[in-house]
Amino acid sequence: MPDPVPDQDATAALHKVLATLSYLLTRSRAHEHQASQAGITAGRSDLYLLMALEDSGGVSRVGDLAAQMMVEPPHVTRQIGQLEAQDLVERTPDELDRRARRVAITPLGKAVLESFQEARLAGLRQALSDFDDAELATTRAVLDRLVRYVREKHGEEARGRGRGA
Numbered sequence: 042m043p044d045p046v047p048d049q050d051a052t053a054a055l056h057k058v059l060a061t062l063s064y065l066l067t068r069s070r071a072h073e074h075q076a077s078q079a080g081i082t083a084g085r086s087d088l089y090l091l092m093a094l095e096d097s098g099g100v101s102r103v104g105d106l107a108a109q110m111m112v113e114p115p116h117v118t119r120q121i122g123q124l125e126a127q128d129l130v131e132r133t134p135d136e137l138d139r140r141a142r143r144v145a146i147t148p149l150g151k152a153v154l155e156s157f158q159e160a161r162l163a164g165l166r167q168a169l170s171d172f173d174d175a176e177l178a179t180t181r182a183v184l185d186r187l188v189r190y191v192r193e194k195h196g197e198e199a200r201g202r203g204r205g206a
Contacts, residue, residue, distance in 0.1 A: 078160040
């Protein structure tokens with residue numbers, strides 16, 4: 042990518058790169074290509090739910106998954122039904138609250154997710170092969186901070202909506 046225009050500050054240049062990257066990574070074609078390389082047919086949102094579930098230790102409550110993915114619980118519930126029909130997740134009773142259900146990733150779900158992540162990681166390693174570990178660590182630190190900021194901001198907005206704002 043070319044250097045930013047001289048009158049463009051570094052934050053604005055980063056914003057532009059992140060917007061472009063976000064657009065490119067969320068394109069259906071990009072997902073289809075990566076899924077094809079991994080030999081899987083799971084949809085993009087299915088894989089993100091499986092990743093969120095894996096990040097939660099493989100088992101989570103629907104509300105916790107929804108908060109982590111920054112979506113409404115009914116959306117996650119519908120998606121879990123679809124994943125359950127594919128044997129990628131299973132619902133189990135919550136030992137602490139018998140009215141609630143927990144969702145667990147199945148061995149097949151783990152295998153599908155692992156295959157997809159391996160394909161994505163191979164592409165990322167190829168794209169970043171010219172960078173050293175220190176540069177990658179700095180990039181990760183910047184992106185981690187941005188993720189925390191967005192999650193915190195979203196959480197504040199969601200709490201505001203819950204109070205009738």
